[in-house]
Amino acid sequence: AVINIITQNAKDLNGLHTSAGWGSFDTQQYRASWGKQFDNSAEAALHFNFTDTNGINSPIGADSQSLKGLPSNAPGNSQLTEGRYDLEWDLGYKDFKLDGRFINKKTGTFFGQASILNDSRTEQNYNDYFLRLSRDWKIQDKLTINTQLFHDFFSSDNIWQLTPSQFARQGFQNTRTGGEIQADYQLSAAQTLIGGFSYAKEQQGDLISELGIDPQHLMLAPPITAERTRKHWGVYLEDVWDPLANLRLTVGARYDRYNDFGGTFNPRMGFNWEVVKNYSLKFSYGTAYRAPAFGELGLANNNTLLGNPTLKPEEVKTFETGIIAHPIKNLTAQATYYHSAINQIISRVTPCPAASCIGNSGSLVAEGVELETRYDFDGKLQGSYISANHVLQRSIQLDQQLADVPRYRTNLTANWAFDNTWSSFAHVLIKGETLRTAGDIRGSVPGYALVDLGLLGKNLFAKKVDVSFNVYNLFDKRYYDPSLARLSFVGDYQMPGITFFGHVSLRF
Incomplete structure (x- = not known):
């Protein structure tokens, strides 16, 4: 287990903080953080973290190869090694802010593709970074506008063991670039309107697909997914209103439009009402969705699972109600009932040309x-x-x-x-x-x-x-x-x- 460290800002740090941790499975973690506020309204915070572990090495008695009497690495142990370093930054000057994070991670596998126990030649390599530039604009006492531009990058380059003597290398890069503008307008001391618009462009490319008997000398193979581009915009509006000192109402809605599967409209509403002192009722209802991932849309050249370019987004309707009580000093009690209905679930379906396909089911x-x-x-x-x-x-x-x-x-x-x-x-x-x-x-x-x-x-x-x-x-x-x-x-x-x-x- 690795300790979870909460990232601090420049004011909290006010200097250099370092830490080191050691634990089971040869786990080690090192972290350095530095932060400073300057006289010219500028501030900076930097964080570096390194983690390395051999993992739990869970025993695996058999896999799909050994069950068929074929050559196998089983019985054996999982390869759950992980080496990771990440760098975070948070820079500010007056109303401007530039923040981001870079992560590099190399891991083993618990259980590899095609239900095969993989050995130490299996590699999973990931790079992920996020960069955002934002600014808050105080237009007047009642109106604040927040603007931001962002770029998100993720890459995967993995070597999997398909049998003890056959390997596959698969990889891709995903990027997401866009921006958002949000306005907060205070109609009165008891009511605020929040509205905004967002736009993002997602791309998948730089595909890698190779096969062979030696993970160091693999040959080109048909890709298991396709290069794709998705454009998405959304607009939203929310009204937060306190008609009484003990009652807050929230009503809102959002419309999102995707170029590859159309639009979706999702309303929400709720309230929090202190019926009597120290006893409150809460209620919320809303709808949401999950857009199909690129892999679910375009998975191909795979005998075990195929994608589906005609997928529709999953639709979710959620209802929640409960009571919050403070019956005596320092004691809080809460009871909540929730109900969610998910339609058009994206999952494996049969029959299809492969062992299974992705579909709405x-x-x-x-x-x-x-x-x-x-x-x-x-x-x-x-x-x-x-x-x-x-x-x-x-x-x-x-x-x-x-x-x-x-x-x-x-x-x-x-x-x-x-x-x-x-x-x-x-x-x-x-x-x-x-x-x-x-x-x-x-x-x-x-x-x-x-x-x-x-x-x-x-x-x-x-x-x-x-x-x-x-x-x-x-x-x-x-x-x-x-x-x-x-x-x-x-x-x-x-x-x-x-x-x-x-x-x-x-x-x-």
Whole structure:
């Protein structure tokens, strides 16, 4: 496990911060951050992060090759190595801001293409960067306009093992370039209108497709996808109105237009009403969509899965209602019911010329109840809290409970602050059993409970040093996440046992 670090701005940093962490699976993480505010209204923050790990090496007893009696790397272990570095920047001058991020990542695989256990010659290489220039314009006291231009780039260059003696190299580049303008107009102290327009152009190109018996000397092969271009614009309007001191209404709508599959209109509405002091009702309804990805539209020259250029976007209708209560000081409790209906689901369908194809098939209904509560201590125990979250969920597709979705999930957390310097936490995750897909004769995947513990020391040694030490899966519970039947995978994915991660940070 790797610690999650929240990115700080120039004001928060005000100098140089460095950190290092080490943990199980030969995991190591190093980070350096620098930030400064200048006298001429300029500011800058830079962050560099490096992570390297050997991964969990989950045992894999058999794959689709060994099940047929063919040469195979199984039994063996997954190759979940990962090396990653990323650079973030946030530069500002008066009302202008330039921010972005670059990520380079090299990883192994849990289970490769065609349900084959891959060896160390498998490589997955990814590059991703994002760049955005924005400015806020204060036109008058009641009117603010935000403008931004952005460019997003993603590339993939992967070597997969199709059999122990056959390899494939596949890659592509995706770019997304565009801009957005948004206006916020305050009609009154109780009502604000928000409207905007966005435009983006997406492109996929620089395709790589090679095959051969030696991953270092592969030959050209027909590409498994196609070069594509998509243009998309959208316009939206939202009204946020407080007709009463204890009531907020929100009404809005958005229209999006794509050159490759047409337009979609999505309204939304909701309210938050404090019926009596410390007790509020909330309600929201809205629709949304998911546009088909380039790979879903154009996947080709593949014996196992083919794309579909006539796909339509998935459509989602969501309803949510609940109550928020503060029955006593420092205690918050919340109960929420949600219901989502997804139509024109993009998924694998049969029959088709390949083993399966991508198509719009059927609908899915997901509903559930989420219960949350948290109590924050005060006085000498300020900084300590206990919290609980419990979700009961049900997802139905084709009149059957959806597979691989746990029936319930519970999170229990306790954070104890010994003083202003030292604190500890305990976390318990309880996950219910998950069902199999129709036709899968294996039994349900058992549920499990995991316990994590942590210790944190802040502002040590003249307030220049922070330290932490975390233990995950304290009781070394052996547990599994479900594998799909179509992967010809024996058993399920074994997840990591007890793991450790320690972290030290210094401020200069």
